[in-house]
Amino acid sequence: MKTTSLRADAARTLFQVLEQGKSLRELLPELQSQHKEQDRAWLQEMLYGVLRQLPLLQYWLRQLLEKPLKSNQKAVEHLIMLGFYQLAFSRVSQHAAVAETVGACQNLKCPGLKGLVNACLRNFIRQNLQQNLPDDKQILSGLPKWLYKKLLQHYPEQLDEISAAMNTKAPIWLRVNTTRISKDDFTAELDKADITYLSEGLPAQALLLTKGMDLTQLPGYQQGWFAAQDGAxxxxxxxxxxxxxxxxxxxxxxxxxxxxxxxxxxxxxxxxxxxxxxxxxxxxxxxxxxxxxxxxxxxxxxxxxxxxxxxxxxxxxxxxxxxxxxxxxxxxxxxxxxxxxxxxxxxxxxxxxxxxxxxxxxxxxxxxxxxxxxxxxxxxxxxxxxxxxxxxxxxxxxxxxxxxxxxxxxxxxxxxxxxxxxxxxxxxxx
The missing domain is CATH 3.40.50.150 (Vaccinia Virus protein VP39)
Structure with missing residues (x-):
């Protein structure tokens, strides 16, 4: 397992998604395999978070970056937005968010931009920019303009609820494989393992876990007792x-x-x-x-x-x-x-x-x-x-x-x- 910079890898991945049109579903497993287990969840949380809040992060970036960065330096823009996300939306300490994000410039082969990244992050803190929210509802929705307009056209009354739901973390739904185990027997195994879930008012074979976890560690994964599948x-x-x-x-x-x-x-x-x-x-x-x-x-x-x-x-x-x-x-x-x-x-x-x-x-x-x-x-x-x-x-x-x-x-x-x-x-x- 190579030693690498978490934040540089996250910025590089954001660059691949946003500038090269690559799918996070393909990039993330390969990226996570290069890092220690405790860092894998952090990477996913940061990447998902930046992509959810992208219009707002770009809005802040435009206020602190005089002109866009070019070509091979473009990944540093994504690094700065990753820094903003840590400062505004995560539990990462201010010191770590700034120091580690600035340090990632070395790994991105842009050591000359350390000063720029440092200035952007420190100005973000000094100006308390996370309190500076735009009036533009599209930016606050976290949606791209084309999708915001479509949803406004088709769902004017539900738009705020829809955009909020799109920006929340999805729960884990399970479908009990009743050809292998009854739902009652499976829930008894979950109870034994102290795993909490909801089952009332759900589709016949469905359970809803109350917190996220590695599904391969649940009882009966290898035996095929269940599959992950959303309620819809x-x-x-x-x-x-x-x-x-x-x-x-x-x-x-x-x-x-x-x-x-x-x-x-x-x-x-x-x-x-x-x-x-x-x-x-x-x-x-x-x-x-x-x-x-x-x-x-x-x-x-x-x-x-x-x-x-x-x-x-x-x-x-x-x-x-x-x-x-x-x-x-x-x-x-x-x-x-x-x-x-x-x-x-x-x-x-x-x-x-x-x-x-x-x-x-x-x-x-x-x-x-x-x-x-x-x-x-x-x-x-x-x-x-x-x-x-x-x-x-x-x-x-x-x-x-x-x-x-x-x-x-x-x-x-x-x-x-x-x-x-x-x-x-x-x-x-x-």
């Missing part, structure tokens, strides 16, 4: 309601959480898990193996089924369509900065193409459950309304009383009942 995602199996002996397709299945849940909801089904990403399909295989389930795993493009489909129609299809992931920003704050406004129209077009292609794979009388982890109507209700208007053999199967063709489906907003943002619409082929 846990709605899919019951809404699709597979029946004994049916052929089910989970389209765009990776990493396999819903595939496994379908097999727990009704073990006696023939399930095909399909995805276009071979690397993520490996995760599906690993999850099936750990939880003790069997499914046919297929690598293929949902928009072009003729390349992989065997011609036999399915009784039920779960289509978890590629989307903006705006509903899971609290879990992946880099999504805010990796997504661009122009992506939404392209995603909606892809979803439409997949929906029409997959519909042909469904038996007459069969059920398709359309799902996204988005909260944008273009990807959700508007998508389903358009499909119902042009697909003569499709009809809506309502999920609640107000579910109709003009406003179809069930939109869960981030933080609602402690769940991620999610969307479902159920369709029947006549």
């Amino acid at each position: 995602a846990q709605q899919a199996a019951a809404l699709l309601a597979p029946q004994k002996g049916e052929h089910i397709l989970d389209a765009c299945a990776a990493p396999g959480g819903k595939t496994c849940h379908l097999l727990e909801y009704q073990p006696d089904i023939h399930c095909t898990a399909m995805d276009c990403d071979p690397g993520r399909l490996q995760r599906v295989e690993e999850n099936l193996l750990r939880l003790g389930h069997q499914a046919k795993v297929v690598c293929g493009d949902a928009a072009n089924p003729e390349d992989w489909w065997d011609g036999k129609q399915y009784d039920r299809i779960l289509l978890d369509a590629p989307c903006s992931a705006t509903g899971v920003i609290r879990r992946h704050p880099d999504i805010k900065w990796l997504r661009k406004g122009a992506d939404i129209a392209n995603l909606a077009q892809l979803q439409q193409k997949i929906l029409h292609a997959i519909w042909a794979l469904l038996k007459p009388g069969g059920t398709l459950l359309y799902a996204t982890c988005s909260i944008l109507p273009e990807e959700n209700a508007q998508q389903i309304t358009a499909f119902l208007q042009c697909q003569a053999d499709a009809r809506l199967s309502p999920l609640h009383e107000a579910d109709n063709i003009d406003n179809p489906g069930w939109q869960i907003l981030p933080g609602e009942m402690q769940m991620d943002g999610f969307y479902y619409a159920r369709l029947i082929k006549s």
Whole structure:
């Protein structure tokens, strides 16, 4: 394990996300593997924190930095914002926040900028800048301008609640694998291990841990007693309601959480898990193996089924369509900065193409459950309304009383009942 600067590595990672468009989901595990166990949680907290508060940190940076830094020095801007975050939002002492952040310039190969970083951080403290908040609601929301405008357009009354939920730490939801252990027996094991949880009023197999922890250390991890899955995602199996002996397709299945849940909801089904990403399909295989389930795993493009489909129609299809992931920003704050406004129209077009292609794979009388982890109507209700208007053999199967063709489906907003943002619409082929 190499000796390295925590803050320099954090600044470098922020640079890769914000300037090079790389995903924190890919960068963070590799980064954490290079540091001691006690530093791994700190790294995640700092990176997530900066990405959540980025507009405000940039607002403060513009007041203290006369002109932007160029090219290979750009990472130092991210280092300064990391310093601001420590001073304004963390329990790191002022002395450590300043000294360690300034010292990280050496590791970033910018020793000549130590004075600049020191001046910015000391001026931040001297001017008590953390009390200097802008009037601009978009900056305070922690959201990029394009997303703030969209949410203001679609959810004017809930905007403050949504942005607050997006900037909070997501709780840990578990799904008990009832093919391996009963929920009562599993909770008894958690009680023995002095692990606290909530279970009242949650989906049938769900538990909500009251504090964060390493899931691999929970009772029964190796034995496949449970999986981590948000409460919103846990709605899919019951809404699709597979029946004994049916052929089910989970389209765009990776990493396999819903595939496994379908097999727990009704073990006696023939399930095909399909995805276009071979690397993520490996995760599906690993999850099936750990939880003790069997499914046919297929690598293929949902928009072009003729390349992989065997011609036999399915009784039920779960289509978890590629989307903006705006509903899971609290879990992946880099999504805010990796997504661009122009992506939404392209995603909606892809979803439409997949929906029409997959519909042909469904038996007459069969059920398709359309799902996204988005909260944008273009990807959700508007998508389903358009499909119902042009697909003569499709009809809506309502999920609640107000579910109709003009406003179809069930939109869960981030933080609602402690769940991620999610969307479902159920369709029947006549």
